[in-house]
Amino acid sequence: MTILVTGGCGYIGSHTVWALADRGETVVVLDNLSTGFDWAIPPEVTLVRGDIGDATLLDRIITTQGIDAIIHFAGSIIVPESVVDPLAYYYNNTVKSRDLMAAAVRNGVENFVFSSTAAVYGNPEVIPVPEDVPLRPVSPYGSSKLMTEIMLADTARAHDFRYAALRYFNVAGADPKGRTGQSTKGATHLIKVACEAHLGVRSEIQVFGTDYDTPDGTGVRDYIHVADLAEAHVLALGHLRATETSLVANCGYGRGFSVLEVLAAVERVTGAKLPVTYGPRRLGDASSIVARVDRIHEKLDWHPQWDDLDTIVGHALAWEKQLLTKNVHR
Structure with a gap:
C-alpha cells in the first residue's frame, strides 16, 4: 500500500511524510514546490513535481504507484491574501481539490485525509468550539476549505470513499529531531515570525489588532505542535x-494563548526582548478560537507529546537557527 501526499514538501506535509516514513509506510509526494522544498522530505521518498490539477498526472501516479490513500495538504493558506484575491483561493483550494477527489474516485482510492482548518468556524459563539456548531467562515480561505469539506461529504455518500477532515488550529514548532520545519520565506505564522525577529531575519514583529474582546485585546488562538499534528494524520489514516x-475532527490542545502571551513565551525562551510594533486588525482574522478536542482523543486515541508553549517555541527557534547556520534557501 502506498500513500500519495500532496503538498508533502511544505511545512505540515513534510512533518507528516517523515512521520509516515518513520513507521515504514511507502510514500509518494506530489508537490509543485511553489512554497515547499525538496530537501524537506526523507531521501528515500519518491517526489513527483507537478500540480494536483493535472488529471493526467494524477491518474499516472495513482495507477503506476499503487496508491491506496491520499493525504491532501496542497493549497494556499494566508487569510488576508484570500480576502484580497478570493478567486485564486477558490481555484487553488476548492477547484483543484475537486480534481483530486475525482482522480481518487476514478481510480478506486477509498481513503482520503484532508488538511482543513479552524477558519471554517469564523467567529464561533461557543468556546472551546466543537465540530458540530454552525460553520460561518469569515474569509475566502475558510470558505474555500469548507467547500472542500462539503464536496468530501457528498462524495462519500455517492461512492466507495471515506475521508477524514482535520480542522487545524494554529500550527507551530518544528520537528524535534531537527529534520524539517517551517522554511517558507515570508511565512505569517506568529511564532516563526517572532523567532525570525529575535534572530534579526526580520526587523520587527507587528501585532495586528489590540482591540479584540479578549483579556489583553489581542487575538487568542489554540497552538498545536506540528509533530503532534503530523501524528494525528497518521492516526486518521489508520482510522479510515x-x-x-x-471523520471530522478538531486538531488543537483545547486552550488558547493571546498574541501577547505568545510573544512573552518567545522572550522567555530567548531571554531577550522582541522588537514589537502595533497595527490595525488584519482582514478576515477572528478574535478568539480555541478547539474542543474530545472527538480526536476519543476517535483516534491521540496522545500529544509536545503540549507546551515554551517547548513549541524552543523547537521553532532551533529550526530557525539551523536555517541560518546552514544558509538554507528560504
Missing part, C-alpha cells in the same frame, strides 16, 4: 483503513 468510517 480500520473502520471505513469518515
Whole structure:
C-alpha cells in the first residue's frame, strides 16, 4: 500500500511524510514546490513535481504507484491574501481539490485525509468550539476549505470513499529531531515570525489588532505542535483503513494563548526582548478560537507529546537557527 501526499514538501506535509516514513509506510509526494522544498522530505521518498490539477498526472501516479490513500495538504493558506484575491483561493483550494477527489474516485482510492482548518468556524459563539456548531467562515480561505469539506461529504455518500477532515488550529514548532520545519520565506505564522525577529531575519514583529474582546485585546488562538499534528494524520489514516468510517475532527490542545502571551513565551525562551510594533486588525482574522478536542482523543486515541508553549517555541527557534547556520534557501 502506498500513500500519495500532496503538498508533502511544505511545512505540515513534510512533518507528516517523515512521520509516515518513520513507521515504514511507502510514500509518494506530489508537490509543485511553489512554497515547499525538496530537501524537506526523507531521501528515500519518491517526489513527483507537478500540480494536483493535472488529471493526467494524477491518474499516472495513482495507477503506476499503487496508491491506496491520499493525504491532501496542497493549497494556499494566508487569510488576508484570500480576502484580497478570493478567486485564486477558490481555484487553488476548492477547484483543484475537486480534481483530486475525482482522480481518487476514478481510480478506486477509498481513503482520503484532508488538511482543513479552524477558519471554517469564523467567529464561533461557543468556546472551546466543537465540530458540530454552525460553520460561518469569515474569509475566502475558510470558505474555500469548507467547500472542500462539503464536496468530501457528498462524495462519500455517492461512492466507495471515506475521508477524514482535520480542522487545524494554529500550527507551530518544528520537528524535534531537527529534520524539517517551517522554511517558507515570508511565512505569517506568529511564532516563526517572532523567532525570525529575535534572530534579526526580520526587523520587527507587528501585532495586528489590540482591540479584540479578549483579556489583553489581542487575538487568542489554540497552538498545536506540528509533530503532534503530523501524528494525528497518521492516526486518521489508520482510522479510515480500520473502520471505513469518515471523520471530522478538531486538531488543537483545547486552550488558547493571546498574541501577547505568545510573544512573552518567545522572550522567555530567548531571554531577550522582541522588537514589537502595533497595527490595525488584519482582514478576515477572528478574535478568539480555541478547539474542543474530545472527538480526536476519543476517535483516534491521540496522545500529544509536545503540549507546551515554551517547548513549541524552543523547537521553532532551533529550526530557525539551523536555517541560518546552514544558509538554507528560504
